[in-house]
Amino acid sequence: MIEDEAALCETMVAYLEEEGYRCEQAGTVELGSEKVNLYEYDCMLVDIGLPDGSGLSLIKELKKCHPETGIIIISAKNSLDDKISGLDLGADDYLTKPFHLPELNSRIKSLLRRRKFEGKQELVIEEISIQPENRQVFVGGEQLPLTRKEFDLLMFFVSNRGRVLTKESIAEHLWGDFADSADSFDFVYSHIKNLRRKLLERTKTDYFQNVYGTGYTFIA
Amino acid sequence: MKLQTKINIRFLAVTFLVFSVAGMLFYFALDKLVNQNISEMLESRKAYIILNLQQNIPTSESIESPDHSIFIRRTEKTEQYTVFSDTMAYDQEEKELIPFRKMTFSVLSGDQHYEVILLQSLLESEDLQMIIFSFMAALFGIVLLALFFLNRWLSNKSWNPFFRSLSVLNNWKIGESQAVGFDRTGISEFDQLNSTLENMMQKIQADFVNLKEFTENASHEIQTPLAIIKSKLEMVLQDKTLNDQQYQRIRTAFESANRLSKLNDALLLLSKIENRQFVDSLEIDVCQLIRSRLEYLEELFAMKQIEVTVHLDNQVTFTLNPLLADILINNLLSNALRHNKAKGKIIVSSENQEITISNTSEQTEMDVSRMFRRFAKQATSSESNGLGLAIAHEICNNYNLELIYRYLSGMHRMTIRQKSQISTNL
Numbered sequence: 315m316i317e318d319e320a321a322l323c324e325t326m327v328a329y330l331e332e333e334g335y336r337c338e339q340a341g342t343v344e345l346g347s348e349k350v351n352l353y354e355y356d357c358m359l360v361d362i363g364l365p366d367g368s369g370l371s372l373i374k375e376l377k378k379c380h381p382e383t384g385i386i387i388i389s390a391k392n393s394l395d396d397k398i399s400g401l402d403l404g405a406d407d408y409l410t411k412p413f414h415l416p417e418l419n420s421r422i423k424s425l426l427r428r429r430k431f432e433g434k435q436e437l438v439i440e441e442i443s444i445q446p447e448n449r450q451v452f453v454g455g456e457q458l459p460l461t462r463k464e465f466d467l468l469m470f471f472v473s474n475r476g477r478v479l480t481k482e483s484i485a486e487h488l489w490g491d492f493a494d495s496a497d498s499f500d501f502v503y504s505h506i507k508n509l510r511r512k513l514l515e516r517t518k519t520d521y522f523q524n525v526y527g528t529g530y531t532f533i534a
Numbered sequence: 535m536k537l538q539t540k541i542n543i544r545f546l547a548v549t550f551l552v553f554s555v556a557g558m559l560f561y562f563a564l565d566k567l568v569n570q571n572i573s574e575m576l577e578s579r580k581a582y583i584i585l586n587l588q589q590n591i592p593t594s595e596s597i598e599s600p601d602h603s604i605f606i607r608r609t610e611k612t613e614q615y616t617v618f619s620d621t622m623a624y625d626q627e628e629k630e631l632i633p634f635r636k637m638t639f640s641v642l643s644g645d646q647h648y649e650v651i652l653l654q655s656l657l658e659s660e661d662l663q664m665i666i667f668s669f670m671a672a673l674f675g676i677v678l679l680a681l682f683f684l685n686r687w688l689s690n691k692s693w694n695p696f697f698r699s700l701s702v703l704n705n706w707k708i709g710e711s712q713a714v715g716f717d718r719t720g721i722s723e724f725d726q727l728n729s730t731l732e733n734m735m736q737k738i739q740a741d742f743v744n745l746k747e748f749t750e751n752a753s754h755e756i757q758t759p760l761a762i763i764k765s766k767l768e769m770v771l772q773d774k775t776l777n778d779q780q781y782q783r784i785r786t787a788f789e790s791a792n793r794l795s796k797l798n799d800a801l802l803l804l805s806k807i808e809n810r811q812f813v814d815s816l817e818i819d820v821c822q823l824i825r826s827r828l829e830y831l832e833e834l835f836a837m838k839q840i841e842v843t844v845h846l847d848n849q850v851t852f853t854l855n856p857l858l859a860d861i862l863i864n865n866l867l868s869n870a871l872r873h874n875k876a877k878g879k880i881i882v883s884s885e886n887q888e889i890t891i892s893n894t895s896e897q898t899e900m901d902v903s904r905m906f907r908r909f910a911k912q913a914t915s916s917e918s919n920g921l922g923l924a925i926a927h928e929i930c931n932n933y934n935l936e937l938i939y940r941y942l943s944g945m946h947r948m949t950i951r952q953k954s955q956i957s958t959n960l
Contacts, residue, residue, distance in 0.1 A: 319758050319762065321762045325762065325765040325766055329768075329769065390757040390758055410757075411757045411758060411760075411761040412757055412765070412795050413761065414764070414765075463833065477772055478771045478772050480785075480788065482788075500837065501833065501834055501837055504837055525771075526778045526781050527785055528784075528788075529771075
């Protein structure tokens with residue numbers, strides 16, 4: 315994690331370590347470059363605006379020595395140029411500050427799934443099994459038909475199991491920049507209601523828990 | 535009005551005034567001179583006739599000269615007199631009534647009184663008037679023509695550097711950092727103007743770069759603390775030991791941080807548009823864009839049970855930045871959705887290079903003068919930040935498009951169209 319803002323870095327590390335990841339941090343390009351050259355990581359989170367240079371140079375460096383490492387750019391500059399040049403250099407994803415921690419978590423999980431298992435990993439939660447690469451969900455061996463948005467929603471919840479997901483972070487996950495463009499919270503509610511009902515009908519278990527006025531938790 | 539036209543009109547007015555006054559004075563002066571001449575002529579003829587009559591006493595009652603200009607007759611009046619008067623008489627040569635100066639006086643010849651009437655034609659004087667008038671008119675015409683050509687030649691020649699500077703200014707685009715150069719004109723006023731312009735443009739360019747850097751830095755500086763606040767609050771929300779009231783309080787803080795970050799995004803976007811930082815423009819098929827956006831929002835329409843009618847058969851293309859085109863269409867569509875009522879309607883149509891998005895609403899007609907202003911939001915909708923329409927309006931402004939609001943038969947209509955050429959002409 316190459317990020318110069320200590321407070322932000324600390325929060326991200328705390329969240330990710332609870333997920334079971336081991337995180338190492340660097341606050342400058344120099345330190346980052348040292349670590350990138352010394353060790354092999356599964357994933358690198360890199361800020362573009364660092365005190366001693368641009369994070370883009372680290373991406374170049376990393377691509378040379380460890381091309382299989384996943385790269386997620388975290389930037390405060392919501393500029394298209396940075397995004398395009400970052401992705402051109404070989405970054406896998408791009409997150410704009412301020413982002414939601416569950417979103418970061420879900421992006422890392424999805425990136426690791428693609429990188430490590432070529433997306434072929436099956437996620438199993440009790441009797442539910444999810445095949446991310448062909449976007450299918452099975453309950454007790456039988457396919458559960460879900461809409462595109464419902465599937466995205468389920469993946470988001472499964473990636474952040476046991477976490478409180480705020481309505482805002484859910485809306486942003488589903489609609490990105492356009493989350494605030496409409497009455498998206500009502501919409502989040504209706505999608506969750508449908509997903510909840512579909513899962514409840516098949517599994518007889520209510521996986522979703524309302525967190526008063528704030529959001530939802532997926533318990534399993 | 536062109537400067538040249540304006541100068542020409544002034545020239546015309548002044549020349550006309552000068553010529554009419556001069557013509558009038560000229561006429562009166564000449565008229566007086568001619569009158570004096572005629573009177574003197576009559577006086578000298580009178581002296582001659584008196585001399586003649588005193589030497590040769592007329593034999594008949596009355597005598598008339600063959601050209602009718604002298605008429606002598608015997609009279610009973612004994613007093614001496616000389617009277618001038620104007621009269622009309624029939625002229626044999628001209629075959630019409632013409633004005634004459636008439637001199638009547640009495641003469642004593644022998645012991646008999648005679649009255650003599652002398653007539654002098656004033657036709658010359660009338661002719662004079664005509665000649666002066668036509669002369670003045672011809673002169674006026676010639677002077678005008680000369681002035682016109684002189685003026686055109688002069689202004690073409692002397693305003694040439696000005697028009698060159700103007701074209702440099704017209705081609706100048708802030709944000710495109712090409713150096714601006716004015717040629718030396720050799721005319722001190724224009725050189726002064728050009729150097730002032732050059733300094734000004736350099737200053738503007740520098741300010742623009744500064745402002746651009748400032749907005750970017752401000753964005754960075756504000757987003758990072760916001761990211762920290764949001765992530766910390768999100769961490770706190772994960773705490774299972776919180777009670778409902780604590781949740782509620784953190785939730786409110788979290789919501790506010792979210793709103794602040796959205797607001798910051800929107801304001802930054804607005805200032806970026808105003809600073810014309812979106813340079814690349816493409817021909818955008820707006821109908822295609824709207825269709826894909828509608829597909830994206832389909833579920834939202836369905837939830838509010840809003841009936842969407844699409845008439846996008848006529849292709850409409852606008853030239854603008856693709857990202858801004860996306861934002862423009864999205865803002866207008868979400869506006870139509872947000873302010874709609876349950877089971878309402880949205881109609882999207884295209885014709886004559888115009889796109890119209892109409893929607894039903896609980897609200898009636900809006901105040902056009904306020905609706906495109908920043909933060910001019912309706913009190914009822916807390917989700918909107920009041921910048922959506924301001925952003926849409928600003929995008930249109932920057933790409934020579936017009937965003938027009940109308941309220942017709944219960945529907946709010948937003949129309950985007952190319953600005954008419956007349957209003958954009960310099």
